[in-house]
Amino acid sequence: MKKCIAFHSYKGGTGKSTISANISVLLVKRGYNVLLLDMDVYAPTLQTYFSQEPTYWINNFLFNTAEFENVIYDLTRLIRNYPTSQDPQQKLGKLFVSFSNSSKEEITKLDGTLRQDASKLELLRKFIMIKEDMAYQNDIDYIIIDTSPGIRFWSINSLAIADLILLSLKMDSIDIEGTKKMASEIYSAFTKLGTKSVLLFNRAAGYCLPPNLIQETSYAPEANYANVLTEQSTITDRLKKDVDMEIIGNIPCYCDIQFDNKEFLTVLKHPYHPFTHLLNNLVDKIDKM
Ligand SMILES: Nc1ncnc2c1ncn2[C@@H]1O[C@H](COP(=O)(O)OP(=O)(O)O)[C@@H](O)[C@H]1O
Numbered sequence: 415m416k417k418c419i420a421f422h423s424y425k426g427g428t429g430k431s432t433i434s435a436n437i438s439v440l441l442v443k444r445g446y447n448v449l450l451l452d453m454d455v456y457a458p459t460l461q462t463y464f465s466q467e468p469t470y471w472i473n474n475f476l477f478n479t480a481e482f483e484n485v486i487y488d489l490t491r492l493i494r495n496y497p498t499s500q501d502p503q504q505k506l507g508k509l510f511v512s513f514s515n516s517s518k519e520e521i522t523k524l525d526g527t528l529r530q531d532a533s534k535l536e537l538l539r540k541f542i543m544i545k546e547d548m549a550y551q552n553d554i555d556y557i558i559i560d561t562s563p564g565i566r567f568w569s570i571n572s573l574a575i576a577d578l579i580l581l582s583l584k585m586d587s588i589d590i591e592g593t594k595k596m597a598s599e600i601y602s603a604f605t606k607l608g609t610k611s612v613l614l615f616n617r618a619a620g621y622c623l624p625p626n627l628i629q630e631t632s633y634a635p636e637a638n639y640a641n642v643l644t645e646q647s648t649i650t651d652r653l654k655k656d657v658d659m660e661i662i663g664n665i666p667c668y669c670d671i672q673f674d675n676k677e678f679l680t681v682l683k684h685p686y687h688p689f690t691h692l693l694n695n696l697v698d699k700i701d702k703m
């Protein structure tokens with residue numbers, strides 16, 4: 415296995431689910447086998463990106479009511495059969511996704527704060543097995559974990575098994591203060607153990623993208639948001655200094671993504687969208703780390 419990556423943030427709505435789902439697809443398109451885990455167990459949303467109605471959930475594996483093979487869904491065909499997939503012969507990796515059950519009973523059952531120490535340890539043991547045993551048995555190259563925002567039982571567990579923590583944030587003061595706090599109180603403990611953590615700005619100061627540009631293959635997104643980057647550079651410089659973390663990317667807020675009434679996989683739906691271009695840059699960097 416190459417890497418286990420956790421997407422985390424202080425607040426919700428910073429793009430963890432959107433980016434983890436889209437990055438997983440891009441990695442599969444590069445030939446990697448990916449296991450995408452929905453560990454935002456308190457408010458899972460990954461189902462919507464893949465339009466799935468699972469029978470088994472990651473909850474079943476954690477509580478020993480299903481084998482791992484039953485709780486992972488091979489969704490590679492969604493990528494292969496997508497109408498914009500240019501080359502049906504392209505050598506894809508495999509995409510496995512495990513979803514989290516959003517029913518109130520299941521969330522309560524899983525919530526660490528309500529559990530006895532012994533059963534918490536058993537849950538944790540099963541969770542670690544996913545990285546240590548299951549990923550190897552299924553020849554997984556990348557585990558991508560979509561986590562809950564803030565400091566909660568399952569987000570801490572996810573950060574603990576990650577090799578790389580991608581902390582996403584939006585540009586507003588609460589997020590920045592919260593992020594600084596998490597970096598100093600939580601991430602520093604993991605980085606001492608060798609985990610790498612980096613910052614990813616998402617939904618940075620926005621603008622609407624005219625639909626005709628989305629179709630434009632030669633569109634150069636960097637040139638068009640250079641002014642946005644300049645405006646935000648003061649904040650990013652300050653944050654970089656305060657939290658001592660590398661900034662791995664800066665993704666603007668695109669109105670067509672934000673205001674669509676259904677979540678979708680932008681990298682499949684709009685292969686020439688600047689969002690897709692920026693996520694490909696992100697994958698280049700992740701892959702080299
Ligand atoms: N770069 C972006 N531009 C516009 N909308 C975005 C962007 N990234 C995410 N979104 C939208 O923001 C909302 C919150 O994103 P989501 O991935 O659910 O955040 P989180 O998982 O961190 O709570 C979603 O509706 C998503 O489509």
Ligand SMILES: [Mg+2]
Binds near residue numbers: 430431432
């Ligand atoms: Mg989410």
